[in-house]
Amino acid sequence: MRDKLITLFGGGGFVGRYVAQELLATGARVRIAQRDPRRAFFLKPLGGLGQTQFVAADVTRPDTIARAIDGSDGVVNLVGTFTDYERIQVDGARLVAQAAAAAGAGRFVHISAIGADAESPSRYGRTKAQGEAAVRDALSGATIVRPSVVFGxxxxxxxxxxxxxxxxxxxxPVLKPDARFQPVHVVDVARAVVAALTDPLAHGGQTYELGGPDVMTMLDLHHWIAQATGRDKTFAPLPDAVGSAIASMGFLPGAPIxxxxxxxxxxDNVVADGAQGFDRLGIIPTPLGAVAPGWMVLYRRQGRFGHNRAPA
Incomplete structure (x- = not known):
């Protein structure tokens, strides 16, 4: 990857900043493309002189997308939303993939999500699936990455x-206490993206579902966090009828969901049986308990000096 130019749409976001860091470590040149590139300037010290570039781009505006991709060897689309679903996750994904194909970028990774399904009851899940299809139509050699809930x-x-x-x-209160997740470390997701970019012949056209080594219910996760932060809490699992009623008020300011x-x-937000994932990419996923306690100290009563009851 040394000296390859990789454009990251949404490169200053949560996952994007880790992808940028992993790419910079390989010697690649990284171009961060987002609506306000100034918000990603914190990445500049992570690379050498001239290794990091910044450009203003909007995935809904083809002219800005083409400028951002110009001269790129590879492209990663990390842009997602919980609001403007069709415009960003479908149309935006299509425009980025089409521009990458027109520019001859030989490496393309699209970040989707476990739960992407054209028959999903949620607009988020449906538009993620539609975005994947739009990317495939424009660029059949794209690699699609579907992480579970990403932690960091x-x-x-x-x-x-x-x-x-x-x-x-x-x-x-705990909403949907029996919902299952497979939390995946953001660094592992970033390494998966870099692995796919590094070998497009092996990974182009593939879909990878990424989940960590632990499958947890929502209630399990609450108990784990309480242990990691030394908090003695009583949890009240809410019946689905109550959770649904609360969610129906989600348009109100301050609503939890x-x-x-x-x-x-x-x-469930877990890797499907038989799905390809970290094994194919040569990555051993990181357990939540191996890294999360490092910042969970922020939530202890006395911070780093508080009593630590390590979670099981």
């Missing part, structure tokens, strides 16, 4: 529940 220091999943558990609430997110929880 800056995530909006583990940290969200940790903040709730660290709050003064004496009892913490939207209706579409509730529909997503109706299906």
């Amino acid at each position: 220091r800056e995530d909006q999943f583990i940290n969200r529940f940790a903040g709730l558990i660290a709050s003064p609430l004496p009892v913490v 939207t209706r579409d997110q509730w529909l997503m929880l109706q299906r």
